[in-house]
Amino acid sequence: MAKPIITLNGLKIVIMLGMLVIILTGIRFAADIVVPFILALFIAVILNPAVQFMVRWRIPRVVAVTLLIAFIILLAVLLLASLGTSLNELGRTAPQYRSSLVVPLQNVEPMLQRLGIQVSVEQLSKFIDPNAAMLLVTRFLTQLSNAMSSIFLLLLTVVFMLLEVPQLPTKLQQLMSRPVEGMAAIQRAIDSVTHYLVLKTAISLVTGLVAWWMLALLDVRFAFIWGMVAFALNYIPNIGSILAAIPPILQVLVFGGISDALLVMAGYLAINMLFGNILEPRIMGRGLGLSTLVVFLSLIFWGWLLGPVGMLLSVPLTIIVKIALEHSAGGKGIAILLSDLSKP
Known part of the structure; x- marks a missing residue:
C-alpha cells in the first residue's frame, strides 16, 4: 500500500500557517x-x-x-x-x-x-x-x-x-535586495495610510465638533463628553458612529422623554448621513481599495489581536497588509480577495 506523499507546496503552506500562528500569538501576548x-x-x-x-x-x-x-x-x-x-x-x-x-x-x-x-x-x-x-x-x-x-x-x-x-x-x-520595487511599495503604503489617517482625523474632528454643537444646542448635559466620544469612535469603521450615538440618546430618553430622544437620534442620523455616507466617500475616493466585508472583518480581527487600538487602526493596518501581499510572490491572490473590484 502506497504511503501518501506530501508535496513540497503543501509542506510550505503548512509551515507558513504554523509561522503565522506563532507570530500572531506572540503579538497578542506582547500587546502591551x-x-x-x-x-x-x-x-x-x-x-x-x-x-x-x-x-x-x-x-x-x-x-x-x-x-x-x-x-x-x-x-x-x-x-x-x-x-x-x-x-x-x-x-x-x-x-x-x-x-x-x-x-x-x-x-x-x-x-x-x-x-x-x-x-x-x-x-x-x-x-x-x-x-x-x-x-x-x-x-x-x-x-x-x-x-x-x-x-x-x-x-x-x-x-x-x-x-x-x-x-x-x-x-x-540598504536592507532590500530589490530597493527600487521595495521602496515603491513602501511609499505607496505610506501614501495610502497617510491619506486615510489625515482625512479620517479631519472628518472625525468635524464630526465630534458638530455632535458637540448639536447636543449643546439641544441643551443635552455632558455634550462635551459625547462630542469626544463621537470623535474617537468615528475612527472605527461601520459601527463606530452608531456606538457613539447610543449613550446620549439613552440619557435624553431617561431625562427628557421619547420626543427629545427622537430629536437627538435624528440629529445623529443627519450627521452620519452627511459625513459618513456623503462627505467621507467623496473625499476618500478610491484610496482604500478594500471591500466593505473586508473592512468589517478587519475590525473584528485587529480588535481581537490588539484591543481597542486595533479597532481604531483596523483599516490602515489592513491597507499595509494588502500592499505587502501584492508585492509578494504567493500573496497576490489573497490581495485580490481583500480588494474592492466593484470600483473602477
Whole structure:
C-alpha cells in the first residue's frame, strides 16, 4: 500500500500557517509593547505632513517637531482638564439616574404585563446602583492620571520617529535586495495610510465638533463628553458612529422623554448621513481599495489581536497588509480577495 506523499507546496503552506500562528500569538501576548509602538507610528504618520510643511518654510526639522509636540501637549492638557471636569460632574449627578429610571419602568410595566411578561419594577430598581457608576468614573479618572507617564513615553517615541524620517529611506534601501520595487511599495503604503489617517482625523474632528454643537444646542448635559466620544469612535469603521450615538440618546430618553430622544437620534442620523455616507466617500475616493466585508472583518480581527487600538487602526493596518501581499510572490491572490473590484 502506497504511503501518501506530501508535496513540497503543501509542506510550505503548512509551515507558513504554523509561522503565522506563532507570530500572531506572540503579538497578542506582547500587546502591551506592540500597541504603543504601533500607535506612536501612526501618530507620527499623521503629524509628518505638518512637519514637512514647516520644513518647506525653512524651519529646522528639530524646531518644527518641538513646536508641533508642544502644541499637542497644550491641547491635550486643555482637553483632559475639560474632560475631567465633565466626568466629575457626571459622577456627582449619577444618583439622579436611579430615580429617573424608575419612572419609565413604571410606565412600561403595565404594557409588559398585558403581553404576558411579568416584570417587577422594585426588583429591577435594585440593580440600578448609582454608586457603581460613580466608582466607574473614579476608576477612569485614576487610570487617566496613571496613563500620563505612558502618554509621555508615547510622545517621546513619536518625536524620535519624526526626527528619524529623513534617514529612513537610506536605511531601508540598504536592507532590500530589490530597493527600487521595495521602496515603491513602501511609499505607496505610506501614501495610502497617510491619506486615510489625515482625512479620517479631519472628518472625525468635524464630526465630534458638530455632535458637540448639536447636543449643546439641544441643551443635552455632558455634550462635551459625547462630542469626544463621537470623535474617537468615528475612527472605527461601520459601527463606530452608531456606538457613539447610543449613550446620549439613552440619557435624553431617561431625562427628557421619547420626543427629545427622537430629536437627538435624528440629529445623529443627519450627521452620519452627511459625513459618513456623503462627505467621507467623496473625499476618500478610491484610496482604500478594500471591500466593505473586508473592512468589517478587519475590525473584528485587529480588535481581537490588539484591543481597542486595533479597532481604531483596523483599516490602515489592513491597507499595509494588502500592499505587502501584492508585492509578494504567493500573496497576490489573497490581495485580490481583500480588494474592492466593484470600483473602477
